[in-house]
Amino acid sequence: MSKLPNVGTTIFSIMSALAAQHKAINLSQGFPDFDCDDLLKKLVTEAMEDGYNQYAPMPGIMPLREVIAQKIENLYGQQVNPDTEITITPGGTYAIFTAIATCIGPGDEVIIFEPAYDSYIPNVRVNGGVPVMIPLSYPDYSIDWNLVRSKITPRTKMIMINTPHNPTASIISREDLEELQKIVTEHKLLVLSDEVYEHLIYDGEAHLSILRYPELLRNSFVTFSFGKVFHNTGWKMGYCVAPAHLMAEYRKVHQYLCFSVNTPMQYGLSRYLQTPEHYLSLPGFYQQKRDYFLELMKDTRFTPLHSKGSYFQLMRYDRISNEGDKDFATRITKEFGVASIPVSAFYENGKDDHVLRFCFAKKKETLEQAAERLRKI
Ligand code: GLN
Incomplete structure (x- = not known):
């Protein structure tokens, strides 16, 4: 079998x-070959010593969700409700899988640009979905939106994007997001936006998060990783942001996949995130x-x-x-x-x-x- x-x-x-x-x-x-900040390790150790060693609440501890909401407002100008629209996850890969498991069932088509991070296709298939692959142009790895339009069928349920992009290191443009918005609105599609490299962007470019675009966000799951940001990929800590109606469904799956995430690390990260310089x-x-x-x-x-x-x-x-x-x-x-x-x-x-x-x-x-x-x- x-x-x-x-x-x-x-x-x-x-x-x-x-x-x-x-x-x-x-x-x-x-993954980095250098260690994460001693202060972050100290904050996690302190949380353990302070007795934060039992289950965290299913969506994550409130202080962490609140500081994430603050960061989103500061960086992307978007107000996100920490109570209903943010869930802490054991890593970015898990956050992506859970979004797919939440929405994708037998026969549902998911548009994936390739080259693609290697978990996307199996994530869709194991849920009975059908990956519809669209090649990025080589060598600039840009999106041909006419090709995307030609691949939409009545079974299309979701479009996955990833910016900054693994493995190509390309980033999405404003025009791309405008095209995406038109298609998503016209065909009533969901978006899964993998933004685990949100802070790793160069030459003065701004990260064009889905979180900046309220119209798009209404139908989107957006996933993030602390491992990529704070040099601790082995901690497997991340989070997902989605509007309340989608997040309610996401949590139905999440609560039976892992229930909740490492408690002392959540406390350590919530305190560390109080200093924006750590990610800026x-x-x-x-x-x-x-x-x-x-x-x-x-x-x-x-x-x-x-x-x-x-x-x-x-x-x-x-x-x-x-x-x-x-x-x-x-x-x-x-x-x-x-x-x-x-x-x-x-x-x-x-x-x-x-x-x-x-x-x-x-x-x-x-x-x-x-x-x-x-x-x-
Ligand atoms: N995201 C990392 C990479 O692309 C590693 C992920 C993994 O090993 N599963 O290399």
Whole structure:
């Protein structure tokens, strides 16, 4: 029996295991190789010592939901009700799955742009839905809205977007959101917007959250991750924002999937979030890393594509080899000691543009050592 007969092991596990096996520098799976802030750890420890060690309320503790609502108002000018419109989740991936499980049933079609984060398609399928894949144009990874229109059918239920985008590091434009709004209104569709990289956006661009657009938000689930923001992906903490009528349904699923989320971490995060500087400093912090990595990579034969957001940098390798990207990524992990993610893993049919994804959420020394090895290829 299998509900997901064509699904193997996620590429993130495969490449991280290969990196460990060959003692390679791991620029594959997206996580920082530096620790989160000592203050945040201290706040969580204090919450444990203060006795916050039993179940949190099902939607999350109120102080955390309130400070999130405050952040949303400050950043995106939107008033969100912390009581009815925010739910704390064990990570962003869970928040996405739960939104899909809430709305998608047998035969429902979900529009997904590809390359796509690798959980989206299985999330839809395991709920009986039908993923309808729409390729982003290569190499700028933009959306062809006429193509989107041509794929809408009476069974279309939801459109998924992701900005800043994993794996391509592209960001959505104002025009994209206008098109999205027209389509969603005309066909009465839901939107699932994965915004886990909301603070990782560069060159002075503003993050165009769905939360800025009340019309769109009315039919949307928007998902976020603390792991990406505060350098603690292992904590598996995130949240979902949706209007009350959708959030009520979301919580029906959430309460029987995990019931509630780690209590002391919620208290620690709620106190840490009181200082906006903790997240406002992120674009500058990561832009420096992106620019440093690009500078280091100038002496290699890789060709960078434009990284506008996220902590990923795509690199073409057609000046080096015409191997398939999975073979090439495997070989450079084994022979040169640097692990990356082959971008074909994010396409349902394995479309291969000979592009690798490198994660630059790493210490300076790590990026320097990786570039030194990549120069030898
Ligand atoms: N989001 C991270 C990435 O894209 C890792 C997620 C995971 O390992 N499941 O690399």
